[in-house]
Amino acid sequence: MIEVHELTKRYGGKTAVDRLSFTVRPGQVTGFLGPNGAGKSTTLRMILGLEAPAGGAATVSGVPFRSHSRGLRHVGALLDAGQVHGGRTATAHLSALARSNGISPRRVEKVLHEVGLADAGRRRIGGFSLGMKQRLGVATALLGDPPVLMFDEPVNGMDPEGVLWMRRLFRRLAAEGRTVFLSSHLMSEMENTADQLVVIGRGKLIAAESVREFAARSTSLGVVVGTRQAAELTAVLTAAGASVEPEGSAGAEKLVVTGLPTDRIAALAFEHRILLTELTARAPSLEEAFMELTADSIEYQAGQTR
Numbered sequence: 688m689i690e691v692h693e694l695t696k697r698y699g700g701k702t703a704v705d706r707l708s709f710t711v712r713p714g715q716v717t718g719f720l721g722p723n724g725a726g727k728s729t730t731l732r733m734i735l736g737l738e739a740p741a742g743g744a745a746t747v748s749g750v751p752f753r754s755h756s757r758g759l760r761h762v763g764a765l766l767d768a769g770q771v772h773g774g775r776t777a778t779a780h781l782s783a784l785a786r787s788n789g790i791s792p793r794r795v796e797k798v799l800h801e802v803g804l805a806d807a808g809r810r811r812i813g814g815f816s817l818g819m820k821q822r823l824g825v826a827t828a829l830l831g832d833p834p835v836l837m838f839d840e841p842v843n844g845m846d847p848e849g850v851l852w853m854r855r856l857f858r859r860l861a862a863e864g865r866t867v868f869l870s871s872h873l874m875s876e877m878e879n880t881a882d883q884l885v886v887i888g889r890g891k892l893i894a895a896e897s898v899r900e901f902a903a904r905s906t907s908l909g910v911v912v913g914t915r916q917a918a919e920l921t922a923v924l925t926a927a928g929a930s931v932e933p934e935g936s937a938g939a940e941k942l943v944v945t946g947l948p949t950d951r952i953a954a955l956a957f958e959h960r961i962l963l964t965e966l967t968a969r970a971p972s973l974e975e976a977f978m979e980l981t982a983d984s985i986e987y988q989a990g991q992t993r
């Protein structure tokens with residue numbers, strides 16, 4: 688469990704994280720979402736005690752991270768995969784961490800195998816691709832078999848096969864009862880992976896809820912109705928209070944109806960003996976819901992000066 692309470696961080700006059708509070712529970716994958724510069728990395732660094740907050744506090748399994756001796760056995764984190772000593776081999780890197788955290792050296796082979804780097808253990812990290820460095824970062828996070836895992840933009844630089852592998856890994860780690868917290872600026876990365884979402888913008892909490900609740904928040908984009916009796920149906924639906932627009936060109940056989948639910952549209956069509964060829968509620972994608980919700984908190988937008 689990760690608990691963040693009123694966490695605040697300022698850089699000069701700028702508040703990067705603003706009285707942020709949320710809880711990340713075990714047994715689930717929780718996505719940490721926000722546009723670029725929202726304060727995700729800063730929050731993760733404060734949870735890990737790598738930066739001191741200006742206010743508030745964060746605990747991991749009930750205590751501040753710094754109070755955990757042999758930290759890797761309590762929290763595994765992948766923050767910046769590029770930040771490893773390039774001259775060392777993967778095995779040497781992991782072995783040194785295992786020693787200083789009181790972890791059995793046998794874990795090194797095991798985690799290298801787990802992340803698909805079993806054959807690369809003797810190679811120098813400096814020659815690794817970005818995707819391999821991400822895998823090594825995951826191996827480091829898993830080394831101490833910790834109950835809490837945090838990953839900052841983990842799929843950056845991974846190929847599609849690697850992304851799929853990571854998704855499965857996150858799901859499995861959560862199914863094992865661990866707390867799994869992943870940051871991303873892309874909703875599409877969370878859509879098939881996360882159970883819960885913590886969404887922030889400009890350092891402030893925007894939403895903390897399940898993916899399903901998040902999707903339900905966004906306003907419906909209307910119902911697409913197909914019929915060969917478009918004029919007749921338009922008159923009936925308009926009389927019932929809906930607004931009706933032809934989809935695409937005027938005179939089309941598809942209409943976009945807002946202001947009435949699908950079952951009411953179907954009932955009215957049935958009553959007036961109008962045959963429908965399609966009846967589809969247009970739900971916005973999670974990506975659209977995310978963009979709608981964070982639109983006011985984007986720092987840098989193309990074509991706009993602030």
Ligand SMILES: Nc1ncnc2c1ncn2[C@@H]1O[C@H](COP(=O)(O)OP(=O)(O)OP(=O)(O)O)[C@@H](O)[C@H]1O
Pocket residue numbers: 698703721722723724725726727728729730871872
């Ligand atoms: N060391 C620093 N000194 C000054 N400002 C900083 C520092 N680190 C972060 N910031 C600022 O704090 C804000 C939050 O940055 P942070 O990296 O936490 O955002 P993020 O959500 O992780 O973004 P991204 O998705 O781009 O990584 C940004 O405006 C950033 O410019």
